Amino acid sequence: MVSLRPAYSAAFKREVLLELPPGLPVDVFSPAWAWGGSSGQGVKVAILDSGVDASHPDVGPIQGYVRIFEDEQRKLVVDTEPHEDSFGHGTACAGIIRSIAPECEIYSVKVLGSGLSGSGRIFAAGLQWAIDNRMAVCNLSLGTTKRDFFGVFHELADLAYFKHVALVTAANNMPIPSFPSVYASVMSVAAHDAGDPYTFYYNPNPPVEFGAFGIDVRLPWLDHKHITATGNSYAAPHITGIVAKILGKHPGLTVFQLKTLLRALAANVKREPSAASTG
Numbered sequence: 602m603v604s605l606r607p608a609y610s611a612a613f614k615r616e617v618l619l620e621l622p623p624g625l626p627v628d629v630f631s632p633a634w635a636w637g638g639s640s641g642q643g644v645k646v647a648i649l650d651s652g653v654d655a656s657h658p659d660v661g662p663i664q665g666y667v668r669i670f671e672d673e674q675r676k677l678v679v680d681t682e683p684h685e686d687s688f689g690h691g692t693a694c695a696g697i698i699r700s701i702a703p704e705c706e707i708y709s710v711k712v713l714g715s716g717l718s719g720s721g722r723i724f725a726a727g728l729q730w731a732i733d734n735r736m737a738v739c740n741l742s743l744g745t746t747k748r749d750f751f752g753v754f755h756e757l758a759d760l761a762y763f764k765h766v767a768l769v770t771a772a773n774n775m776p777i778p779s780f781p782s783v784y785a786s787v788m789s790v791a792a793h794d795a796g797d798p799y800t801f802y803y804n805p806n807p808p809v810e811f812g813a814f815g816i817d818v819r820l821p822w823l824d825h826k827h828i829t830a831t832g833n834s835y836a837a838p839h840i841t842g843i844v845a846k847i848l849g850k851h852p853g854l855t856v857f858q859l860k861t862l863l864r865a866l867a868a869n870v871k872r873e874p875s876a877a878s879t880g
Contacts, residue, residue, distance in 0.1 A: 636846035641702025647731040650691030653709035659696040659821035665708040696821035701842025742834035744779030762786035771837040792836040803867035813839035
């Protein structure tokens, strides 16, 4: 007698079981192994924000533009024509990412307007676009505190996770949970002041998992200018840039593997001397 297989168990039948390559070699983890020599070339990075100024010398070319807005009938419109930055925030995030992964492919997904105003509906549509268009990494230096969107963004975060799209999210600057930064499937980031763009920490007591440079950061801004500013918004793109570098060298890593690797290489995690070299 052959027992009926439980739901979702078909993938583990002997005749269809996939043979996979070895996992990450934990014993050789080091920054040199993880991203040494990588420029992030070919890695698609979506920046969901206020737009990106491609003419800023710290940003360089933009590989794609998407602006999502509501028309007079409140229908969502997806516009793929080049756009400008309505605030400066998106350009700042792009400049940080470009400084770490200079050859990644940046896609500006504009979901915020002047004053960093926006709606959860438009934000969700922008994230859906990024997932559908197979971005490798999404920088989400934004979020919503509205409970009405908890389920919407939870579903999108899970969808991204299963499609191997890494979501790097900034924690709220105020002590209020924001979505999607509190979900387990994302890489949630808050700011530290160590000053080194490659220094990041792991927090064993999430929801915020990682700390990256985000205090008194020199940032590209509108009109080809620079400002110095502080915020979790500017910590997240440091992790995004590092993830892009890792994927440039090790394409195909899952979100689970990326998070494991970041945890292992965090500056506050003890490692064997042989694995501590920065390369």
